[in-house]
């Protein structure tokens with residue numbers, strides 16, 4: 001995702017990936033509304049076919065209606081991570097990213113040399129990367145490096161970026177098993193722990209089990225015998241006659257990188273945050289990091305960025321990460337805690353209240369996020385899909401369609417030719433990747449009712465709003481230079 005975004009922003013991109021082949025592991029399978037909106041904004045949705053969608057999600061195992069969030073792609077979409085990775089890899093390559101598999105990053109340093117994190121400070125004018133590929137080790141000089149290399153991030157370690165938060169206290173064992181026939185269990189809390197079982201389309205059964213009080217200090221992967229023992233303790237069922245086709249474990253560790261940027265090194269995705277994948281938020285959070293970072297880093301790398309733009313990545317996405325990690329921690333407590341039955345009853349009642357439902361569903365779906373920055377209630381929010389009538393130059397359009405190129409958009413809704421001419425002069429006088437679009441005033445009931453003009457960032461968040469004829473120059477300078 002980040003490689004594609006950087007290419008849209010005009011940067012040269014080299015992706016170094018340790019794996020020789022894409023992973024076939026069964027990992028994330030849920031995309032939420034905001035991620036689907038982003039894919040739509042980049043014209044990627046058709047590449048996903050028609051994935052299954054449902055309204056019902058959950059919060060800590062308590063049913064939560066996600067179908068009511070204000071999005072044209074509301075709900076929970078089932079898309080295997082393997083498909084997400086394939087689609088995004090194709091897209092990034094088409095846009096000109098150089099993706100090299102079987103290349104492992106082993107050392108980082110400033111331009112002076114490798115292995116010294118201090119050489120990566122703000123004063124460095126580049127980063128040296130040692131990578132070993134099929135032809136042996138070599139050094140690469142980059143202006144910027146982004147560690148999007150997962151929760152055990154090598155880049156994070158080499159850059160000396162610490163994580164803070166709470167270590168693991170519980171673990172959830174997972175296995176896909178063939179040859180067993182057991183009842184489905186949806187978030188079943190039992191005296192000895194939590195059990196989840198469901199039949200997959202392939203015919204295998206996915207088991208997840210958290211045995212209360214089990215130790216979490218693990219140095220080796222779990223065995224099938226361990227999973228069978230935990231399953232038997234929690235449910236009383238014997239699944240040992242089955243054949244495991246995949247075994248995994250994750251914990252409730254909740255850790256956030258103390259800095260998302262260290263000089264010319266940045267972190268995105270699981271490299272920046274470690275969390276339990278409750279509510280299927282982990283992959284969504286990472287994809288949204290990438291879309292926040294791409295246009296900013298591309299502007300920086302190509303010399304267009306205003307001062308401070310790149311630092312807004314840390315400010316905005318660390319805050320977003322903290323919010324998600326907090327809600328995941330609350331869900332873990334509700335789902336896995338021993339004494340939480342009264343709390344679950346309370347939350348089950350509260351979730352029926354539209355205001356509570358909307359708040360939680362907005363958070364899980366990612367559409368509720370608002371970056372700090374302005375007094376107008378729309379500033380900092382993502383605009384989402386708003387039909388905009390007829391663009392004077394290009395025919396009928398929408399906020400989604402306007403973001404396809406990954407440029408900023410100044411949207412003039414004044415229907416005033418003189419205002420349009422002034423805004424046109426402003427935009428034309430800049431080298432920034434911003435274009436002007438004029439559309440008729442939005443009808444009553446539109447989210448843009450009463451708005452005279454607005455500035456949309458390439459990531460779909462609102463940077464500036466005017467009800468009248470205010471001058472957008474300060475906002476254009478702040479976000480686009």
Ligand SMILES: Cc1cc2nc3c(=O)[nH]c(=O)nc-3n(C[C@H](O)[C@H](O)[C@H](O)COP(=O)(O)OP(=O)(O)OC[C@H]3O[C@@H](n4cnc5c(N)ncnc54)[C@H](O)[C@@H]3O)c2cc1C
Nearest residue numbers: 017018027028104105149150154269270277280281282283
């Ligand atoms: C068992 C399991 C189940 C999950 N279920 C869900 C779920 O249901 N919902 C959800 O939202 N999330 C889920 N997740 C989490 C989700 O898979 C991650 O959040 C997501 O993969 C993070 O993407 P990423 O690109 O940040 O990191 P990763 O997907 O980990 O990608 C990092 C990449 O970097 C490469 N790499 C690492 N080190 C180096 C190096 N030194 N040099 C070169 N390349 C390197 C790796 O090979 C890897 O391809 C699950 C994860 C696991 C493990």
